[in-house]
Amino acid sequence: MKLWRQFWLLFRLFFRTQLGLSVARDAARRDKKALFKFAGIGLAVAVGVLSILLTYGVILFSLMWPASQIGIGAAVLALIFFLCMGLVLILGTVTMITMVFGARDAELYAALPLSQRAVFLAKLGMAYLLELLPTLFLGLPAVILYAVYTPVAWWYWIAAALVLPLLPVIPMALSALLAALLMRLAARFKRREVFMVVGGLAIAVGAVLLQGQFNAFFSSVFADEAAVSAMLQDSAEALRAMTAVFPPVGWAAGALTAEGLSWLGQLCLFLLSAAAAGGLALWLGGRVFYRGALAQLETAPGRSKGYNRASLGASSPLKALYVREWRMLLRTGVYALNALTGIVIFPVMLVFMPMMGGASGDMSELLPLLEGWAGPLLPLVAAGLMLLPALINPAATTALSREGRQFWLCRSIPVPMRTQALAKLLCSWSIALAGVGLIFGAALLALPIPAADLLCGLPVAAALSFPVTALSMLPDLLKPKLTWNSESEAIKQNINSLTGMLLALAAVLLAAGIALPLALFLALPDPLTALVLTVLFAGAGYGGWRLVRALADGPLEAREE
Amino acid sequence: MILLEQISKSYAGGKVKAVSGLDMRVKPGEIFGFIGPNGAGKTTTIKMITGVLRPDEGRVVIDGIDMGQDPIGAKGRIGYVPDSHDAYDRLTGTEYLDFIGSVYGVPLEERRARAETYLNLFELAGAAGDLVRSYSHGMKQKLLLTGALLHDPPLLLLDEPMVGLDPKAALLLKQEMRARCDRGRTVFFSTHVLEVAEKLCDRIGIIYGGKLIAVGTLAELRSGDAGASLEAMFFELTERGGRDAG
Numbered sequence: 001m002k003l004w005r006q007f008w009l010l011f012r013l014f015f016r017t018q019l020g021l022s023v024a025r026d027a028a029r030r031d032k033k034a035l036f037k038f039a040g041i042g043l044a045v046a047v048g049v050l051s052i053l054l055t056y057g058v059i060l061f062s063l064m065w066p067a068s069q070i071g072i073g074a075a076v077l078a079l080i081f082f083l084c085m086g087l088v089l090i091l092g093t094v095t096m097i098t099m100v101f102g103a104r105d106a107e108l109y110a111a112l113p114l115s116q117r118a119v120f121l122a123k124l125g126m127a128y129l130l131e132l133l134p135t136l137f138l139g140l141p142a143v144i145l146y147a148v149y150t151p152v153a154w155w156y157w158i159a160a161a162l163v164l165p166l167l168p169v170i171p172m173a174l175s176a177l178l179a180a181l182l183m184r185l186a187a188r189f190k191r192r193e194v195f196m197v198v199g200g201l202a203i204a205v206g207a208v209l210l211q212g213q214f215n216a217f218f219s220s221v222f223a224d225e226a227a228v229s230a231m232l233q234d235s236a237e238a239l240r241a242m243t244a245v246f247p248p249v250g251w252a253a254g255a256l257t258a259e260g261l262s263w264l265g266q267l268c269l270f271l272l273s274a275a276a277a278g279g280l281a282l283w284l285g286g287r288v289f290y291r292g293a294l295a296q297l298e299t300a301p302g303r304s305k306g307y308n309r310a311s312l313g314a315s316s317p318l319k320a321l322y323v324r325e326w327r328m329l330l331r332t333g334v335y336a337l338n339a340l341t342g343i344v345i346f347p348v349m350l351v352f353m354p355m356m357g358g359a360s361g362d363m364s365e366l367l368p369l370l371e372g373w374a375g376p377l378l379p380l381v382a383a384g385l386m387l388l389p390a391l392i393n394p395a396a397t398t399a400l401s402r403e404g405r406q407f408w409l410c411r412s413i414p415v416p417m418r419t420q421a422l423a424k425l426l427c428s429w430s431i432a433l434a435g436v437g438l439i440f441g442a443a444l445l446a447l448p449i450p451a452a453d454l455l456c457g458l459p460v461a462a463a464l465s466f467p468v469t470a471l472s473m474l475p476d477l478l479k480p481k482l483t484w485n486s487e488s489e490a491i492k493q494n495i496n497s498l499t500g501m502l503l504a505l506a507a508v509l510l511a512a513g514i515a516l517p518l519a520l521f522l523a524l525p526d527p528l529t530a531l532v533l534t535v536l537f538a539g540a541g542y543g544g545w546r547l548v549r550a551l552a553d554g555p556l557e558a559r560e561e
Numbered sequence: 562m563i564l565l566e567q568i569s570k571s572y573a574g575g576k577v578k579a580v581s582g583l584d585m586r587v588k589p590g591e592i593f594g595f596i597g598p599n600g601a602g603k604t605t606t607i608k609m610i611t612g613v614l615r616p617d618e619g620r621v622v623i624d625g626i627d628m629g630q631d632p633i634g635a636k637g638r639i640g641y642v643p644d645s646h647d648a649y650d651r652l653t654g655t656e657y658l659d660f661i662g663s664v665y666g667v668p669l670e671e672r673r674a675r676a677e678t679y680l681n682l683f684e685l686a687g688a689a690g691d692l693v694r695s696y697s698h699g700m701k702q703k704l705l706l707t708g709a710l711l712h713d714p715p716l717l718l719l720d721e722p723m724v725g726l727d728p729k730a731a732l733l734l735k736q737e738m739r740a741r742c743d744r745g746r747t748v749f750f751s752t753h754v755l756e757v758a759e760k761l762c763d764r765i766g767i768i769y770g771g772k773l774i775a776v777g778t779l780a781e782l783r784s785g786d787a788g789a790s791l792e793a794m795f796f797e798l799t800e801r802g803g804r805d806a807g
Binding site for chain 1 (some may be wrong): 608611612613614615633634636637639641643645647648649651652653654655656658659660661662663664665666669672673676677680686687688689690691692
């Protein structure tokens with residue numbers, strides 16, 4: 001079979017599976033009600049996208065119109081292209097790592113008479129399609145609005161038709177190279193999960209630090225009045241500043257907005273750079289894809305261990321379940337990554353953002369204001385900060401879904417479901433507690449909040465994190481997603497993650513709504529207020545556990561598979 | 562040891578009747594073979610016996626304990642190996658056994674002694690420290706068998722236990738099944754391999770279309786035709802069952 005025929009065959013397959021078209025069609029065929037469900041979801045998505053598009057359009061209009069009046073519309077267009085490429089770089093890295101580095105289907109395709117170049121090309125094509133959507137979403141309105149407010153030549157639309165679809169190519173090539181590098185390392189050291197967790201956390205931390213760098217960069221640019229004045233007077237100056245950061249952005253914007261014949265040169269430069277980057281990614285990916293993907297299926301060398309008598313130790317069912325929960329969580333890359341990101345990211349943000357000109361300025365201005373307004377407010381703000389990881393706790397929101405095909409074991413072991421649910425709750429709470437502790441440490445180190453206030457907030461946050469965790473578990477206990485093909489599906493493509501987080505957020509807002517007036521009404525010294533709130537939230541924790549227990553004894557005991 | 566009284570189970574809101582009004586009794590010290598074509602209801606019945614599924618009607622009693630009344634007590638008397646071989650992939654073999662030992666409350670010395678016995682018997686001791694995800698199909702089956710035997714259950718329930726096992730392990734398993742029954746324990750297993758059922762079982766039940774169409778010793782099943790093989794009887798009974806249903 002020719003390369004392009006193979007590519008087309010695979011691309012259609014990926015298109016149907018990635019977008020869930022086959023599942024939707026099958027469900028609709030089996031049950032007519034499912035058709036309405038999918039139509040409803042589609043409608044909700046369309047309404048959501050349209051409302052965001054409308055909001056974005058209004059923001060863009062309010063930016064483009066005055067910019068065009070003073071002759072710097074091209075700078076705004078370049079800024080939008082810059083955003084498009086940055087977004088694709090972040091989203092594309094996640095997509096490429098999931099589709100290429102995290103590919104579970106490599107073994108299947110390797111056994112078929114298909115060239116690895118065709119498989120990689122199809123995966124890259126699918127990833128490109130997924131990234132093209134946000135690019136068009138952001139870029140197309142900007143291209144249209146620019147043409148509305150600035151007189152454009154005939155070639156503007158030709159250049160736009162060439163540039164816009166190719167905007168994702170260069171950042172995607174960078175993402176593909178990163179994925180290829182990860183695969184090469186994982187193939188060499190056979191530690192795929194470790195690379196996934198460490199690499200994922202590094203990318204997340206890197207993204208935060210990069211954002212901080214951008215903040216610092218733009219702060220310094222805008223601090224320089226002469227530079228700002230030059231940029232406000234001349235689009236070319238703004239384009240030069242952006243080209244210095246990332247040249248293809250300048251070429252892409254220049255291809256549409258440059259005067260004379262120089263647009264042609266800029267267009268050629270952009271097309272050549274896109275072709276070179278895309279070609280390099282294809283060439284490299286086509287050579288190392290199978291080798292990397294299949295090597296990941298191998299186990300690490302020299303690790304085979306025999307039976308060790310001492311490793312068997314007696315423990316209670318609850319402890320055994322709790323330990324098993326932790327082991328499964330930490331040893332499954334995508335679980336560990338999702339469960340630990342929150343407790344890593346928030347402390348990193350707290351520590352590094354102030355150093356890069358981020359939140360510290362606002363915080364230092366805000367603190368005296370808060371201190372002057374009410375005594376117990378600062379410990380409550382500190383407790384709220386410490387609770388951030390508990391709000392985004394996928395370990396809790398997908399606690400039961402992660403059992404998947406192993407749910408038969410939960411059903412067949414002689415341990416009540418309430419004990420199994422308690423083990424899951426304690427494991428998830430441990431993560432929330434670790435988050436509380438780490439943010440406490442980071443705040444102590446980096447934020448201008450007095451240590452006494454942080455200390456008062458600590459037990460309040462620790463106590464409140466228990467009912468918050470319990471509440472965020474409820475949707476998953478009620479309706480777990482036990483049928484999935486990849487672990488990523490269990491923890492990321494799971495609606496319970498979202499509903500659980502919303503419940504957690506509602507719980508924290510409710511707690512804040514109760515705690516603040518109560519603290520003001522009591523007018524006690526801060527440590528005593530903290531004690532009262534801790535006892536109150538511990539009571540709420542008992543209520544949370546009762547809810548979990550009720551679901552475990554009821555729907556969960558009755559659930560079969 | 563096992564008492565099934567008029568158990569029924571339907572799927573898809575009652576549209577698919579998987580098991581219908583099944584009555585059965587398995588005595589202590591028996592090896593009971595459960596055979597039937599694909600989709601006959603074998604796995605559904607086994608899952609109802611283990612408590613993984615709940616019968617829509619009827620009741621399941623294990624060693625005198627009603628599964629509906631005291632599921633924890635009843636489950637504690639069963640060692641179960643499913644046909645799917647789904648174990649916790651991210652645990653090592655030893656950790657899996659330790660987990661099973663803890664949830665079944667097996668004392669430490671007994672846990673160690675039995676783990677060693679069965680890991681050595683199935684030649685799995687060398688890989689016990691590795692993650693289950695690195696195991697082959699047969700190794701997972703051996704680990705699940707070791708886990709099911711760890712608490713020395715009065716009832717061993719095996720769904721297609723020979724699938725994936727190498728000839729030596731299959732022979733050892735058959736010997737272990739017989740040895741358990743000699744000690745008064747009970748083994749209930751489903752199989753597609755009629756030869757195994759013929760040679761190993763004290764009694765055999767044949768299920769077809771969710772109904773038990775025959776049950777008894779091999780001699781009882783043969784009735785008039787003393788020379789008939791189990792295979793011949795199986796085809797005759799299931800074809801007759803199909804005609805009756807039609």
